[in-house]
Amino acid sequence: MSPAEAVKRMTVPEGFRVTVFAAEPDLVQPIAMTTDDRGRLWVIESLTYPTWQTNNLPGLDRVVIFEDKDGDGRSDSKRVFLDKGRNLTGIEIGFGGVWLCSAPELIFVPDRNGDDQPDGPPEVALDGWSLEAKHNIVNGLAWGPDGWLYGCHGILSDSKVGRPGTPPAERVVLNCGIWRYHPTKKLAEVVAHGMTNPWGIAFDDHGQLIVANCVIKHLFHVIPGAHYERMYGQDINPYAFDLIKSCADHIHWAGGFWDTEGAERPQNDAFGGGHSHCGAMVYLGDNWPDRYRNGFFTLNVHGHRINHDRLERRGSGYVGKHEPDMLKANDPWFRGVLLLYGPDGGVFMSDWCDGGECHDYDDIHRENGRVYKISYGTPKHMPVDLAKLSDADLVKLQVHKNDWFVSHARRLLQERAARGKLDSQTLASLRRLLLVQTDVTRKLRVIWALHAVGVLESPSELGGRKFLGSRDDWVRAWTIQLVLDDRKVTFGVLEKLIELASKDPSPVVRLALAASLQRPPIDQDVGLHPHVLRMKSQREELRRRMQMPSDDWEYRLYTAEALLKHEEDAHDANLPSMIWYGIEPIISAGDTNLPPAFRAVEADARVLLTEGRIPLVRQLIARRLALRLALDPVADVLADSDDRGLQQDAVRGLFEALDGRRQITMPEEWRRAAAKLDRHPDAEVREKTLLLSVIFGDADAQATLRRRVADAAQSPPARQQALQALVQAKADGLLALLQSLVSDRTLRAVAIRGLAAFDEPATAKVILNDYAKLTSEEKADAINTLVSRPKWAVALLEGVKEGRLSAKDISPFAARQIQALKDARLEPLLAATLGQVRSVSQDKAAQVARYKRLLTPEALKRAEVSHGRALFKRTCGACHKMFDDGGTLAPELTGSGRSDLNYILENVLDPNAVLWNRYAATYFETSDDQLITGIVLQENESTVTIQTQTGTITLPRKDITSRTESKLSMMPEGLLDQLSEQEIVDLVAYLQSPAQVPLKQ
Template identity: 30%
Template sequence: MNLTHQLSILPLLVSLTAGPLAAQGFAPQDAVRRMQVPPGFQVKLAACEPDIRQPVTMDFDDRGRLWVLQYLQYPTPAGLKPVQVDQYLRTTYDRVPEPPPHGPRGADVITILEDTHGDGHYHKVKDFVTGLNLASGMAVGHGGVFVAQPPYLLFYPDRNGDDIPDSAPEVLLTGFGMEDAHAFPNSLQWGPDGWLYGAQGSTVTSHVRGLTFQQGIWRYHPITREFELFAEGGGNTWGVDFDSRGRILAGTNFANVAMLHQVQGAYYVKNFGKHGALHNPHAYGYFDHVPYTGFRGGHVTCGGIIYQGGSFPKEFEGTYIAANPLANAVYWHVLEPKGSSFTAHFGGELLLGHDTWFRPVDCLTGPDGSLFVADWYDKRINHVDPVDNWDRTNGRIYKIEAAGTRPAAGLPLARLSSKELVGLLGHANDWYRREARRLLAERRDPAVLPLLRDMLLTRHDGLSLQALWALYVSGGFDDSLAEVLLHHPNEDVRAWTIRFLGDQKKITPALQAQLVALARTEPSGTVRSQLACSCKRLPGPEALPMVRELLHRDEDVDDPQIPLLLWWALENKVVSDREQVLSLLDSPAAWHSPIIHQFILERLARRLVAEGREADLNACARLLTLAPGPAEVDLLLRGMEQGLEGGQAPHLTSALEQQIARLWQQPAPSLALVRLCLSLGQARALERTLELVRDVHTAAADRLALMEVLGQRHPPEALPVLLSLLAGQEPANIRQAALAALASYPDQRVPETVLALYPQLPAGLRAQAQSLLCSRRESARQFLLAVDAGRIAAREVPLDQLRRVLLFQDPQLQQLVAKHWGQVGPEPTGAKIARIRSVQHILSLGRGHPVQGRLLFQKNCATCHTLFGEGAKIGPDLTSADRKDRDFLVSSVVDPSAVIRPEYTAYLAVTAGGRVLNGLLADSSPGSVTLLDAKNERTLIPREELEELKPSAESLMPEKLLDPLDDQQICDLFSYLQADSPPAPGAGPAKEQAPLKVCLVSGSLEYQSDDSLAQFQKYLEEHYPVKCTRAFRKSDDDLPGLENLETCDVMLLFTRRLTISGEQLERVKKYCRAGKPIVAVRTSSHAFQNWLALDHEVLGGNYQNHYPPGPLVQVHIVEQAKNHPILEGVKPFRSPGSLYRNPGLGKDVAVLLTGSVPGHQEPVAWVHLNHGGRVFYTSLGHPQDFTEESFRRLLTNALFWTARRTPARKE
């Protein structure tokens, strides 16, 4: 059956009294009633508050009892004081806490739940341990409970099984990072090999046993006590699981993808700007997420499991089921093999909460094959707002079961004999297989080894792999068995045999010979992938003969993982086994290997130069000698140049110098050779470079590449050339590159030229010029003196540049800043930056009401500020302030001390009697001073009593003004602050509105925009208070009617590559520069051929052509935007138009809709701000779209929203 679209309303499963929606969301039983699951499924309320609250992770013991970790202390540890917070809320604390029970006692609890009646409701409740302090992960096993509580991995022993810890916990590991509680170590999971695996999120840095890492998968062995970083990177991972073949899938906080396939020793994508580089600087690449199509929901996919429970319909078996808390849903995802890894696509909705408080965070398969879902249950789930308004009063666990599910049998498993446990390895529910394997690992019973060996050697199916895992954790794996298993028919048995050998980090000559032969002939990509992983772990002499064979497996060149795994296996041996690594390239055949050509040559040369010793440079010379042709030479040269980045150019060995000289004798030295020699400081390369960058016939990409090196090396001879390029009539990208290169020159001619050119520079180059001028003390002085002289407007200079200037601590610069900008505070703290972003997000998704906002203004702001003639005049009159710039407005409210105009500087007064007063200097005379405080109260202080009077760096305006307000109140307040006029007395949202004046700007022949907009005008004016005017294309260079832009409320733009110029184009630009409302459709991303920058400068887009036409575009609503006013009444639909490519949208863009075709997904509708005004753009707009009611509602809502009006449909 197809479950994707066959959702039914869940029947009532708990006969409890219904209750109204309260401040804490829905009552548990009401929340269950609202849920939707596919036909044949039902949801039961397994547990809820007050028994459990804020559940973050779960585990079952062998008795079938559910262990729950309640993360009640989140997000701040008890007993510690923050001493520093950055913009991502990473917090440094005053000390490292002692482990429990000696450290500060927190609120976290590990609770045991038991279903004593077999009805799915876990009524029996017992706390195992309380007082934990930000404990983020746990796993039951080995006679106790393993608990992650940073900076520790703890073990609470309970060997007698009485559910009371036998003693204080044992500290197994220390050094896990504590900076951010939403990225702590988590998802503790027993692997098939007996190791305890866990994830660590993105915004903490750990230092565990000499290993420093941020995000990744780690593992700890409970018997040998080894610790390893299994794989590095992957984002803020919550959720780790193993499929039936032992492959790891991990969750993600990246959008449009759902999981990562984590393999041993690999490196994965990170947010490198936020979280820093990989800790291996020579990785030179990383794996991204599993390629995904049909994505739905929010960007967080967490707590995922590969379903192997056996009780769901067959189509679910082997699928990835994971929580999507931002979408208030649990989704399932289909995995399909691709080489040694996967691709994935959306499978369907397993559980829809229909409740914005439903926040699933963890999933777990139970003993009966049902799925258990931990629900954090809160109105918020995002961590980026520092305001602690988490609701810690509730939390739920739900059980999703399929029809016909049978109760679990045979519990507790610990009572079974080891032989009986072996019998469970073939159970249909993987929960039994895992529990049996865990118990066997704890017992290490030699009596079962013959039984497991027989099962392993006689079975060829999945049971043979289960037997191998059980044999390994029971201590029955050895080299003689491995020699046999390398020929096993099951590819997964061969792969895991190789992994176990690699984990030994040394192999016998006999095994090495077998593995080399396997590398040459092995048909399975899965096995070859593990060979590459294990080669990284083995010593060079043992591993490199295998690598040699794998490098010649040409079929793997397109594999998603094997080529980079081979590079990483080579990379960690370049230093220790250089000669043997180089010998891999001695044969001519090696240079024809696609893997070597595409993945190894450039990286190898880069690694050698980065090491930079004499032998490494001679190795580069040897490679240049061996290279069979110019393509291979250029790969090596490019790699060598990259190896120089960020370091001093090495002294060349004679061998390498001779090779470079030989190459330079060629008739036309390649760009790669010129760049390398320029980086090495060679005069001939500089001469050639200056010729090329001056020559307008040189390819623009080559000129830009060479100027980049000039900026890095800044030779004096290049300065006049770069100045002339900046001053000349060059394209913008050439001038931009010249300006970037000039920034590295400490020469007075640079600021003199830049200041002389400044008035004529376009806006983008002006910002870059400001950065250059403010980077040095003397050029900053010249820049501010130009402002002082009126040659440059003070309003053009952003706050961040002023803060850079003040870092020089120069009195003259300080005076100039104070004169023109007033008091400039320090960079906002991380908490303030996070709060600013949070408020901006709230405003981007919500709709405010000015009437209610006016009341909030009167209560919170009018004591000091005037708006529309109402309020006091202690602070600036906001009526004439730049209130349309929402970013500035939000920053000013959250961080009022960032910039204080001179006339509003507060003063701190200290009297002889010890009294301290703060306020504006309202009056000053020889006999007294008068301060006006934030309550509009005046205090006169006689001079004779005044001991100290000095200006304060703090604004009178209080911080955290918005903290008491909820999201709707924040939207209401800002709707009033940004209103053009005050709401009429007694006015409310339901008042009849004046007609919305819409100017329809049309000129897209390809999409019949005239007809479409004419039909849409009829629709608008018939159903809404709208009056339309038209500016319709007469010809490509004539668009009459644009004078209507001067009187309209909002412009609806739908043109394509028109060539208007002069007054007509200026009318459009003037409208956009004024920050007026804009709704833009389809080809408006390239509306005017003479102003293609409109797309990214005004619309926030990045149009890069479109996918081939053919399949209908499926339009999806973005879950986290589903309550946006523009989406009211809009449902998913299909569009016949081709899907536009729009990678890398503007930083403030909020995507409302996405569109997908097979294999691709793109944003198709979004909002953002342009000069403080609202903009909506959609790449939809095919003529048939205008017949679709959801599309018409979309455009209608957008017109009213951008104009800050509420659509009121006519009766």
């Protein structure tokens, strides 16, 4: 529909109006936008997307400038600032030019005379941004209150970023997360890791970074140094362990649909429209009513609307509460990208204006694109040109209600200070302005301006220390962040920071201190605590080998020790994790190859473990020590302490680290600790203590588990868990027990899976003898065990030839596993029993057409959907979850585009067509000739944790003889080949069902 018709269809709250600010043919494919100091709108037109340009030839992207001269909400002029751009995905203006995300580079296009024409070729500020992902590469760009330029990065590829010429070892590595760049210091750093595909940065009234994220929850309060939950994969730091969750208490979709029909489905419509979000705005303008101030707004792509969340302070951070949607486009082609308020307080809203799903790369409509203006009533129009104002006028704007004026004026002051052009009275004016402020949000803006002009970074300036004593906790918190921005502070400031860690009553301040653990001061003499003095020489050797300055270690240690005594922070959403991220390098330091006499790390860890009052941190300290087998400090604490909470936390940490491992040397004090833990009132602690003793090779503990396995009076889960623990420990004499249990209905599933770990030729015969008695799930376990070793796979295929089992029982996944064994005996057997295992990619189109003839709307209406659920459970449920039922090996299907038959067929018939690395199969061969196929969940220096079709396996690295990463999905081709036509109809009908159905028995 036309832009004018689209506006008529939009619904907004009473009093608001929407105008077409710019549209096709003047504007196409608006991927990013910003405003300059005159209030003009600068827009990137992305004609490169979705095929990124990988050469250095002139590109297709443009940067265009729109201006509304009469204030009617419509652009009156357009001019092109830059054409022939490459891969442009983010824009910001400042410091005499235009900053552009132009992967693989962040570039600066100079325009120092402000004539809207580049002064010369782009200057490369950073390079190394990846172009591997088809969407959500480096993007964003927004000036932060601290004077840095912030940006986003998506999950699908890794970037290794630095200034041109930076050696690989010195580059910043990131995938999904937030980064920043300083325009005058030329520094780049990661702000936070995690989320999935962030696309939208905003700062709230207190300067907190708020990010819009796509796919998983949509709202994140981003703390410097944090690690956030991800859609998949291990965090960039394998020892981050506990990832901070989204601060939203809700999602914007329901009923299981993330596709383009989301907005039209009643379930999704009531909740907010769908899972896909783009653009972030915290409204701090002065046109919309005050009830919207400091609200978070994001564009719901599939919901064709603007979602609105209320930010409520909770503990050290926020919780995002759902508010009524701000706007509904009522247009299936509306694809909102960004929101941005301007000098009149009205909000610009960009619309990509296209059909199709998020990842529709084939049917791109490049001729469309719009920007709308959302205003309350008629905004006051006043021409502006802030660059022409005096320093004194820019200072006055620091307390303007519309933060557009505040942020632009602050950046101009920062530019002038950087050029040495700041008026001599400006600092005095800012200080006087600060003294008369009573509203903490206005105080913050003046402090940010002082920082922008370099005041809080000056070693001779005591303002930072004075602000640390402010009565306003937000002032204290921001001062901590700003004075450590360049990591150079006076001893007096450090002394005050450590004091605040101990005594400050505000969780907001303590969060800033926790974040500061990762930005310790460089080359400052902090002074030494008595227990530090005892280990000083050893710690100095550690620091030398780790290249960690002495003050780094001590600042982290003192500050964390004080923060960990705040028991009231135990359940805070951010503080426990942030403290852990800060002290993890200390706890991990013992990984450095040091003589056994060097026990500084263990001494520090013991202090933090015993004196800390935050359970999660104690648990993670124990876990990290156990992962590197520094078990004695934990065992010593458990043996000496009567603190039940500490015992519980430490045992949990030990078990998380050692579960699945075997033949671990028992710590010296473990028997004394275990005797005490056996009397713990918590059954979980007692059980984990027993299992840990098994891992440590305790014969008495193994005997206890054997008795439990044999005791029919015990519950089936208790017997199964006991047997699994013995399997993991590879207990002596276990093979015969497992073989005998294949006929035990309660324990045979665990026994069949456990037999895979023992290289015993008779195992195949034992399993095949009882195969006919097994349930369908147990048969799948049996086949997965038998295809893990060549000689067993031979017996399995011989069994098919002899009629002992059906060829249909061998799934395509199992067939591919047999091929991967690469045994000459297997290929002819496989062909004789299963036929040719071939790739379907070559004739996928023909197969899609054939199945479409089968899967007509009429056939699907007649399908038995409950039977389809049973088929899903058998063929797909080991890996995929749908409606909260199934495995986690592969993506959850509930919210996929499964209402589209094309989507289902393309993914089932050719699962390797679009393959995310997370879901590629990896083959592991062990020292006893077992082949294990799965997806790597976690890995560290000692173990690799693998998710297989039947469960999770932790492999000691010493047992792995080879590791091969496949280019194939864990999902094999040919899944439908083993089903009858009616079964295919029933399965697809279930895959398309809008709600869960009963399972056919």
